[in-house]
Amino acid sequence: MKVQRLFLVAIFCLSYTQLVKGETLPNCPEKCGNVTLEYPFGSSPGCWRAEDPTFNLSCTNEKLFYKGVEVVEISHSSQLRLLFPASYVCYNSNGHLANGTYYYMDLGNLTISDNNTVTALGCNSYAFVSSNGTRRQSVGCISACDDLSHEANGECNGEGCCQNPVPAGNNWFIVRSYRFDNDTSVQPIFKSQCIYAFLVENGKFKYNASEIYSYLQNRNVGFGFPVVLDWSIKGETCGQLGEKKCGVNGICSNSASGIGYKCKCKGGYHGNPYLRNGCQDINECTTNTIHKHNCSRSSICENTLGHFRCNCRSGYELNTTTNACQPKGTPGYVEWTRIVLGFFPPPHPKH
Template structure:
């Protein structure tokens, strides 16, 4: 059993590492090496570069501050698909007795290819040089010839006298360069003892005969341009799976297979990052490329992706040069009777045309809203809600204009969070009520079904610890869900994130655990149709101002028919919380939520994350780490020091036992969620009585706590005190709201 458990954890760690590398880079990634900037998809450490090919992984020599890709020294990376590196020259040196020394090089470029911007160059008198390149399974050769019997007089001219150059074939992944002399007479050896051949970026080498024919060997390296791209498919082939971020577009590489990304017009930044392309403020930027062209008295107004030129009152904008012209100027209006008659006639025609066009536009908008409604699952939602019972008809339908106004045009400052199912905005409705608006991230029909599933699941739930669904909007391109606003962040934020709270006491944590357990027990046992959440984690537990838990994000949930105990589904969930039995078999049942809850309970007890890659190899997974500590009787080492004290050691010990039982490898060995809720509520009641007893120091009060001792021996419910606690707890769970 331990071996199976270990193999499963190893598989999870491998998957987690893969996901980290393929995803967006961490904020801690190194962005410079010496004077060279490093931007995604390139990076130095794991998780900082795109894992489509090893060539995006770079190495920084901290001693010399030099950046390398393999054995190539990188000096510049362009997000447009170019990389520059330094390459040494090939040379041959002669004296009167013949060849004294020389070198040539054979270079492999990994997944990069040569750019057509390079020039193959040879320097020397009576010299020939050649280069062989490899493209696919074929070899190509090119070269040039340089002849002279004295030092050329003209600088900067490489035309065959002392210097020659030629173009090179692009898309080559390997090249071999060497130089030779075909005339060994001593007539040129005094001023030209050595002969050189090298690749160099066009425009980066200028020939100075008197200097280069004798001392070019002192210039050891020249810049060479390489092309790079993402993958080996076109934009059409990768579709919406490209790594291009928002406000960017995919473009097929013109120099090799694969594609590159670029920001759309009006945006600037790194198009390979999720939010890398940001709007350019043309009105305030100092860049001559992106600055506005408003002239005269016109003023610039920045808009998303563009800008407007505005004129003061009494002036009109001249579209020719974006300047302002005074109304009534003859050259602007042309005050002649012919022009006036023509204008009146044109305006009449334009008015009729506008009316017809407006009707057509209104009809198209209506059809478009209907199309979006069906595309976003409106028909599916109508069909399912119509058969789900009378309690499910109270779902408000919001308009597109209302959602835009509530989120101030989906302003970035209104974003509350982003996840696998979509983006959540803070919205303010016309009645000044604050809501949370979830903008679903849909790309295919299965995601549409998840969106409709969340509406359906939430419409079935009436519980005070479940986030309340207020309505939805389906007439937009991307569907929206409107929830009640929970203003104190998530449990993850409180334990690990930006609003980590040291005042989150054991009493708070135990109550939150009881509320979550009671909610899941209600979903499993007391809802009209049993519901399995399938993505229980601290990031999906919201907290209100009183630190009351609200279970959220039902996009992955499933309704279980009354005649079935489990479903076979595609495995879905979050690493660290995912039930290993469900992961291996694809069989989903309520014990999958029990496992996830056990991990959440461990987080509440320890204050540590479910998966932590900064830890030692054997303790990255909290479940394994916690279970080992429990077994080896060193639980005090892992419990959060902010909650552990002498008065609550028994409660923490019992809660730890419950957490371990919830995370057993086999689902049949785990308790049901209702049993977990009863035991945790019993702990809470026990703790409350203990606090009361300690406060008032009444010895006889302790007699009522005897039954709690039976919690350490599961299955024996003969004690009267325990039965009364269990009955009270069951009523709380089944009552719902």
């Protein structure tokens, strides 16, 4: 029998780009190592939202933690990204259970995002995640190895690896791995291997059977995978609060996972909507490629609060369809012809 091996490539992509400077309360740390802190989270006394200890993080040796689990990103879109370890069971050369562990966590007012999957890695095994919150749920998958030759294609399709989506909204979960056969039916190559079960963010795990990568050997220590959690301000709704709990130019929306609310900046603003003046005007007239104006080359962009406008020099007027300047009284079809052919009036002179 041709020896087949399981190979693992975990694509963490942990260098998440922060688009804006960390926004915290005055005199509070803005970073812990490479992670940018954002209120209502904080790592020092008086720096997190006092009404909810969920937002109390700890910074140790330049790493950020929530209940002992490493945090790698806090986003304005009400999500938290952490590194969760894997549950596992390991077997000796006779196929008997040697050691293992399972992982569980109470997330407080955080909830599991539906941007995650439960994954099982290993032959003739299954994994499941049980969660509790808005309702009790269990989700799992089965990984078989009936024909090891199928495992070499590197797809996580049930041959040595399986995945299943995880529902959102629960704040307590447990992940466990099991083998469903006895030691006599285990293929020799797998007798001294471990089987794993873990949550992982969608797109951040790739199963590959190529010998370019080091194969997964016996180990009795966990290893982390990025997992996305949702967060909101619990206990009140927008109907009870109006907009008063969000900062200036912030918008309140109710949480989809229980009683709570989230804030976001109005269109044309960016920043931290949980701070009083955290939402700042976006200057669309700069070279910012993310929030760029759509004025034509013949018009001049002028930034306004929450928006922008396209201005024309004296004697010209704006065609609101093309955002281009044309001589006053020019029919629209003439301006379209100029744009197609690349003719523009001279730009507004700088003063």
